[in-house]
Amino acid sequence: MPKIVDIDETPNPNARKFLLREPLSWGIAHSYDNAQQAQGDALASALFAIPHVSNVFYIDSWLTVTQDGQANWDKLAREIAIPVRAAPAASAQSAAAVFAARATVAELSPEDRQRLDDIELILDQQIRPYLQSDGGDLHVLGLTGNQLIVHYQGACGTCPSAISGTLQGIESRLRTLEPDLEVIAA
Known part of the structure; x- marks a missing residue:
């Protein structure tokens, strides 16, 4: 217990x-x-x-x-x-x-699977530890073209700064990997 x-x-x-x-x-x-x-x-x-x-x-x-x-x-x-x-x-x-x-992401091409793996690595190493330290997290719902769809969890789900500043920070960090990537919170 x-x-x-x-x-x-x-x-x-x-x-x-x-x-x-x-x-x-x-x-x-x-x-x-x-x-x-x-x-x-x-x-x-x-x-x-x-x-x-x-x-x-x-x-x-x-x-x-x-x-x-x-x-x-x-x-x-x-x-x-x-x-x-x-x-x-x-x-x-x-x-x-x-x-x-275990959650799964929709069927992806081998190229998109590699892209998502690279994105997840950055999220795991540089984004999630900060979100988790504040009682939240981020779950990837999908990757379609240049749009990464994410869902905030825990404290981040209803936090006023998650949709504005935090989302912009995540998108900025991921754009070092893919300059045209757009991160959308669902």
Whole structure:
């Protein structure tokens, strides 16, 4: 059962990042914008049952919960702690469930697959660590021509700066690889 080690504020005032002693997943991101999306995920469903919870994102040993801005964080954090402590640690998950959860990008040509691999390398090394330190992440939804479609997760999903400054910074960094690349947040 995961224990909360610390709770960090994020750049998004409506989100908090919960650092855990044990991992909840093995490198698989779980991101939900509402209770309906969370069906089948016991932890996320329990968190959405708490009033004011509007987004749940977790991977490895941390969890980000976003609220609607109407709750007191001290009280809400105590309520969030209950289902987090009751959740199974990643070691209790089966390998089959982990592999089934891996997201895939639509069929790509070998050239586009290489382009996407190069983009993912930059995202993994230079972008995601910063987003993750703030309780969020970025998932690539697709690559079509010169458009990279991404989806913000966790605290980044509702952060006002994610769509403006952060997106521009990501696009600027990726344009060193592909000068005509356009990054679109979906």
